[in-house]
Amino acid sequence: MQEIGHWINGRRVAGTSGRFADVYNPATGEVQAKVALASKAELDAAVEAAAKAQPKWAATNPQRRARVMMEFVRLLNRDMDKLAEALSREHGKTLPDARGDVQRGLEVIEFCIGAPHLLKGEFTDSAGPGIDMYSMRQPLGVAAGITPFNFPAMIPMWKMGPAPARGNAFILKPSERDPSVPLMLAELMQEAGLPDGVLQVINGDKEAVDAILDNRTIAAVGFVGSTPIAEYIYARGCANGKRVQCFGGAKNHMIVMPDADMDQAADALVGAGYGAAGERCMAISVAVPVGEATADRLIEKLVPRIEKLKVGPYTAGSDVDYGPLVTRAAMERVKALITSGVEQGAELVMDGRDFTLQGYENGFFVGPTLFDRATREMEIYKQEIFGPVQTTVRAKSYEEALGLAMDHEYGNGTAIFTRDGDTARDFANRVNIGMVGINVPIPVPLAYHTFGGGKKSGFGDLNQHGPDAFRFYTRTKTVTARWPSGLKEGGEFHFKPME
Numbered sequence: 001m002q003e004i005g006h007w008i009n010g011r012r013v014a015g016t017s018g019r020f021a022d023v024y025n026p027a028t029g030e031v032q033a034k035v036a037l038a039s040k041a042e043l044d045a046a047v048e049a050a051a052k053a054q055p056k057w058a059a060t061n062p063q064r065r066a067r068v069m070m071e072f073v074r075l076l077n078r079d080m081d082k083l084a085e086a087l088s089r090e091h092g093k094t095l096p097d098a099r100g101d102v103q104r105g106l107e108v109i110e111f112c113i114g115a116p117h118l119l120k121g122e123f124t125d126s127a128g129p130g131i132d133m134y135s136m137r138q139p140l141g142v143a144a145g146i147t148p149f150n151f152p153a154m155i156p157m158w159k160m161g162p163a164p165a166r167g168n169a170f171i172l173k174p175s176e177r178d179p180s181v182p183l184m185l186a187e188l189m190q191e192a193g194l195p196d197g198v199l200q201v202i203n204g205d206k207e208a209v210d211a212i213l214d215n216r217t218i219a220a221v222g223f224v225g226s227t228p229i230a231e232y233i234y235a236r237g238c239a240n241g242k243r244v245q246c247f248g249g250a251k252n253h254m255i256v257m258p259d260a261d262m263d264q265a266a267d268a269l270v271g272a273g274y275g276a277a278g279e280r281c282m283a284i285s286v287a288v289p290v291g292e293a294t295a296d297r298l299i300e301k302l303v304p305r306i307e308k309l310k311v312g313p314y315t316a317g318s319d320v321d322y323g324p325l326v327t328r329a330a331m332e333r334v335k336a337l338i339t340s341g342v343e344q345g346a347e348l349v350m351d352g353r354d355f356t357l358q359g360y361e362n363g364f365f366v367g368p369t370l371f372d373r374a375t376r377e378m379e380i381y382k383q384e385i386f387g388p389v390q391t392t393v394r395a396k397s398y399e400e401a402l403g404l405a406m407d408h409e410y411g412n413g414t415a416i417f418t419r420d421g422d423t424a425r426d427f428a429n430r431v432n433i434g435m436v437g438i439n440v441p442i443p444v445p446l447a448y449h450t451f452g453g454g455k456k457s458g459f460g461d462l463n464q465h466g467p468d469a470f471r472f473y474t475r476t477k478t479v480t481a482r483w484p485s486g487l488k489e490g491g492e493f494h495f496k497p498m499e
């Protein structure tokens with residue numbers, strides 16, 4: 001059985017804790033590898049080594065650091081297929097989707113190539129008589145990132161790009177469910193020229209996470225994952241005096257107005273709801289048609305489209321629309337939530353619980369599931385399902401639909417489908433959610449904007465990637481400088497007293 005260890009000081013090393021977690025092939029249900037779970041001592045040693053490597057890296061001129069990012073982009077493109085295959089094998093998502101996962105991370109690295117420009121700081125000439133004032137964005141030292149299973153390439157790159165681009169050393173603790181790609185990314189970073197020790201990848205579970213939160217050298221922690229863990233990490237990290245940003249779960253509503261193009265809305269809902277088996281924090285999991293007639297038309301359009309969805313293993317290439325869930329536990333949880341929806345009175349239009357695939361009977365598949373007439377009180381509406389389940393809540397009016405999105409405890413993404421500019425504008429202005437789509441179902445901002453939700457989907461002041469990433473991984477220092485005049489006046493050998 002393959003054993004997956006850590007990446008420390010520029011090489012792969014085996015774990016020493018003696019603890020391991022199983023890594024599955026979700027399509028077959030087989031354990032394909034074991035990943036080492038780091039102890040506190042292993043984590044602390046990796047941080048100490050990172051702290052030693054950091055000052056020299058921070059002193060490297062910003063253009064040279066940016067060139068490492070430039071070369072990293074080239075290598076990511078070179079190895080795209082290899083990375084996508086490794087990603088799909090552990091995560092289960094389709095190969096085109098895995099390429100998208102790598103690509104959206106790569107775009108953040110491209111943005112990091114501009115770090116020298118973004119980090120120039122501010123300067124005020126003659127803030128007072130003979131006084132200049134300037135601000136510098138200095139690295140924090142050692143920062144850490146803790147990332148989820150669902151984007152094992154993109155989300156690590158959101159962090160391992162911006163933090164080192166500004167001269168920080170970085171500790172990545174990826175998800176133990178799909179650990180191979182983060183290690184491959186670290187290897188490529190080294191090949192691109194990143195000095196050993198500047199990026200350490202430590203696999204692990206709660207023990208490694210707690211060691212990060214309690215380590216005195218780590219100055220900042222960025223987390224992405226489920227909300228209960230986000231809240232825990234935010235509280236413990238802040239209590240230990242660290243800069244912390246945590247991004248949690250989601251329940252993204254799509255409002256469908258009566259004037260929307262219903263074919264476009266149905267296509268959007270199918271892609272955004274079932275793509276990646278619903279395992280996306282920006283998946284649309286709640287459809288809110290406004291008015292009974294709109295709801296009837298929408299369901300009528302959705303059903304034939306959902307019936308056509310092809311579910312299967314990533315090895316089928318682009319012949320499948322989505323793959324299995326990540327673990328058996330995830331599959332069981334999604335099925336149990338579907339059952340709770342039935343018990344609590346929602347109308348089950350399509351049931352994916354009994355889905356099976358010949359030759360993949362032990363895979364973690366759930367077929368596409370559609371609920372209609374769900375209500376606010378039901379668990380299928382309150383909880384993030386994180387599976388291929390679309391829940392329809394019928395609203396009587398636009399205000400009721402807006403209220404549903406606003407009252408939900410999550411606030412990651414949302415969308416409205418309409419032909420009316422005034423309604424769309426009102427929605428974008430009033431809704432208390434971080435990322436809004438207007439006739440766009442998954443409004444994931446591009447790398448040069450920032451990504452982040454509110455309410456229980458985001459904790460901390462700054463978003464991820466875009467300019468915010470450079471704010472998060474730097475500390476501003478402001479210098480006020482006065483140089484007494486004198487030297488320019490000729491042969492004076494004494495400084496004049498300050499006037």
Ligand code: NAD
Binds near residue numbers: 146174249457
């Ligand atoms: P998770 O919370 O189970 O795990 C995330 C990370 O936390 C992993 O590295 C894991 O090892 C660690 N972890 C797990 N349990 C822990 C514990 N008890 N103590 C300390 N650390 C722990 O999340 P997941 O299942 O890997 O990812 C799916 C979740 O991530 C979903 O809720 C999804 O919405 C969310 N997500 C959010 C965003 C966003 O930007 N808001 C993006 C992607 C995913």
